Amino acid sequence: MADRDTWVSSLGFVLASVGSAAGLGNVWRFPWLTAENGGSAFLVVYLLVVVGVGVPGLLAEFVLGRRGRQTPIGAFRSLIGSKWGSALGAFNVVTTLAILSFYSVVGGWILRYTLASPTGAYFAQPQQYFGAMGFGPAAVGFHLAFLGIVAGIVFFGVDRGIERVSKVMLPAIAVLLVGLAAWTATQPGTAAGYEYYLRFDAGYLAANLPSVLGPAAGQALFALSAVAGTLLTYASYIDDDTSLPRDTLAIAISNTFVGVLAGLVVIPLLFSQGVDPGGGGPGALFVALAGAFGSLPGGPVVATAFFGTVLLAAVTSGISLLEVPVATLVDTYGVPRRRATLLVSLLLAVTGGALALSNGAFQFVSGTLADLLLSIGLLAFLAVAGWLLPTDSVAEFRTGAGRFAPLAGSWIAIVGWVLPTVVLFSLTSSVAPLVGATLGLGGRALVAVAVTLACRLTVAVVSGR
Ligand code: PFF
Numbered sequence: 001m002a003d004r005d006t007w008v009s010s011l012g013f014v015l016a017s018v019g020s021a022a023g024l025g026n027v028w029r030f031p032w033l034t035a036e037n038g039g040s041a042f043l044v045v046y047l048l049v050v051v052g053v054g055v056p057g058l059l060a061e062f063v064l065g066r067r068g069r070q071t072p073i074g075a076f077r078s079l080i081g082s083k084w085g086s087a088l089g090a091f092n093v094v095t096t097l098a099i100l101s102f103y104s105v106v107g108g109w110i111l112r113y114t115l116a117s118p119t120g121a122y123f124a125q126p127q128q129y130f131g132a133m134g135f136g137p138a139a140v141g142f143h144l145a146f147l148g149i150v151a152g153i154v155f156f157g158v159d160r161g162i163e164r165v166s167k168v169m170l171p172a173i174a175v176l177l178v179g180l181a182a183w184t185a186t187q188p189g190t191a192a193g194y195e196y197y198l199r200f201d202a203g204y205l206a207a208n209l210p211s212v213l214g215p216a217a218g219q220a221l222f223a224l225s226a227v228a229g230t231l232l233t234y235a236s237y238i239d240d241d242t243s244l245p246r247d248t249l250a251i252a253i254s255n256t257f258v259g260v261l262a263g264l265v266v267i268p269l270l271f272s273q274g275v276d277p278g279g280g281g282p283g284a285l286f287v288a289l290a291g292a293f294g295s296l297p298g299g300p301v302v303a304t305a306f307f308g309t310v311l312l313a314a315v316t317s318g319i320s321l322l323e324v325p326v327a328t329l330v331d332t333y334g335v336p337r338r339r340a341t342l343l344v345s346l347l348l349a350v351t352g353g354a355l356a357l358s359n360g361a362f363q364f365v366s367g368t369l370a371d372l373l374l375s376i377g378l379l380a381f382l383a384v385a386g387w388l389l390p391t392d393s394v395a396e397f398r399t400g401a402g403r404f405a406p407l408a409g410s411w412i413a414i415v416g417w418v419l420p421t422v423v424l425f426s427l428t429s430s431v432a433p434l435v436g437a438t439l440g441l442g443g444r445a446l447v448a449v450a451v452t453l454a455c456r457l458t459v460a461v462v463s464g465r
Pocket of ligand 1: 023230
């Protein structure tokens with residue numbers, strides 16, 4: 001096996017992970033989901049889900065990544081044996097390829113809007129502008145350009161490429177977002193937006209909790225970059241001195257900060273323009289916000305800063321996604337990194353290109369398929385860490401954990417029992433109506449507990465552990 005890349009510093013690992021996490025999910029998807037799901041009510045549930053599901057799930061990924069010291073296929077092979085390990089690792093690789101295929105299309109749109117912002121080319125007719133470039137040959141071109149930028153960085157590897165770029169880009173993103181949020185606060189007509197976003201409405205929350213939980217959990221995983229195999233790969237480059245719980249918290253907090261900050265820019269601005277924040281969809285950010293920038297003083301400057309920031313955030317997430325298939329070819333199949341980067345990029349040029357031509361396929365892959373892959377990924381990670389390797393996982397959690405070490409016991413209980421039940425509960429909630437079953441909350445909870453028990457038993461019997 002070739003010498004593996006490593007992070008130059010622990011801070012480099014944290015910054016690169018936040019770079020992976022903070023991206024289009026935060027800046028583009030989060031504000032819209034919040035608006036669609038009742039504003040502050042969604043914000044509260046989302047924050048709870050980040051703490052309750054996202055943090056322990058992400059920790060499981062880090063634990064497995066550092067324990068396995070490999071990209072997904074090699075890591076899972078060494079952790080749970082060749083057959084299942086190869087399958088689960090390959091599943092991760094497919095997940096990252098699927099996500100990056102649509103991510104790069106949106107990245108291409110962002111690139112296009114960044115370039116068009118200084119002249120305000122799309123200000124006058126935002127709807128038509130997006131309609132003309134969203135799907136078609138132009139979208140393919142910008143997808144390829146975005147992919148080219150991402151591939152250019154991955155080409156140079158972990159320490160010279162990813163770490164160096166993250167160290168510059170992340171602070172830039174934070175400064176730009178704070179600046180934009182401050183500027184937004186000075187704009188007239190934004191008060192209703194803040195009210196909508198930040199006012200805590202307990203009544204709404206109580207009435208809508210079950211329906212808000214699913215989207216909130218999906219968004220928490222996507223936004224944290226959890227359970228796709230990317231952060232497992234990043235964790236394979238760290239050493240034993242690193243405190244995984246501490247770094248997970250740092251990453252979750254910074255990422256949530258970026259998401260909330262993005263909401264503080266987007267939602268008040270939409271209100272100031274009288275735009276309905278609930279009308280989401282892939283083009284929403286582009287059409288509504290672009291129109292808002294067009295009618296604000298200093299529009300071109302602010303629009304350039306905004307789309308430039310989103311572009312930086314999208315690039316750092318894109319490199320984490322590309323790193324998984326590339327590093328897998330390097331680690332598991334001995335392909336030189338530069339050749340691996342070229343090969344994978346060629347494949348993505350085709351898959352992303354196809355999505356850039358078809359709105360229907362794009363919606364399917366970016367919505368249903370991505371959500372499905374991530375929920376299966378989460379269950380698989382939980383099963384490996386919590387069911388198959390609880391002792392190893394606890395030991396790995398404790399290594400370097402310092403004052404967080406005593407939390408290992410509660411964490412493994414959450415990973416092995418609570419989270420699988422929660423995931424199965426939300427799956428039952430979406431599957432039950434499909435098969436015509438009408439189950440109350442209690443019924444679904446019972447089914448979830450029973451299925452968790454059955455799965456645990458099956459895994460124990462099959463694996464002989
Ligand atoms: N977390 C990224 C975002 O919010 O834009 C998207 C993402 C990156 C998801 C990497 C999954 C992943 F493995």
